[in-house]
Amino acid sequence: MVSNEELICKEFARIIGGQEGFAGGKCVATINRYELPVIILGKPFKVTSSFSFESRDKQTKKALCLGRVALLQNEVEKFVASITKQGIIVSSVHNEWLFDNPNLIYVNIEAVEDPLAFARKIRKALN
Template identity: 40%
Template sequence: MTVRNIPVTILGRLSRSALTVPMMFSFESVDQNGKALCLGETVILPEEINPCISVLRHYDILVIALHNHWLFNNLVM
């Protein structure tokens, strides 16, 4: 896995918020079969979304939601 330092700016201001960290995941509510409720946040580029979901599905991880936190975003690298 590669972790990148993507400089996140919101409305032109650099953000160091925990909401814009490269990734954060929680694993909770493990049942008797060893299956867990897993939640995650990640900073991901638009062109990476479908490949990322494909990998998750390949490993039988059920993706039930995907959403964007920021409206009117623009990537400048």
């Protein structure tokens, strides 16, 4: 039998446009960026962004919502502006690889809110 949390996870992933995974009370939606032909140390690299929620309160329906978004440098400013305007915290902006081409920038985000509201904000910022 599918739990209510798993159903919410499926909807969370659907809104974001990602692949859903649910285990141990944590929901993760992953988006693959197949359109980005990234190379690291001469090898192809599959670029993904991931979004999650966990610790959902049964009464308020709010959860810890997190994201790790892989962007090209020219995408960062617009994404950060959109996400902060919607009340989501940007906790870090950084690169992870020294020899990637093109250069990827990762933006980590966080909020405590309804996961489906968070997902809608993510979708808006990614569009």
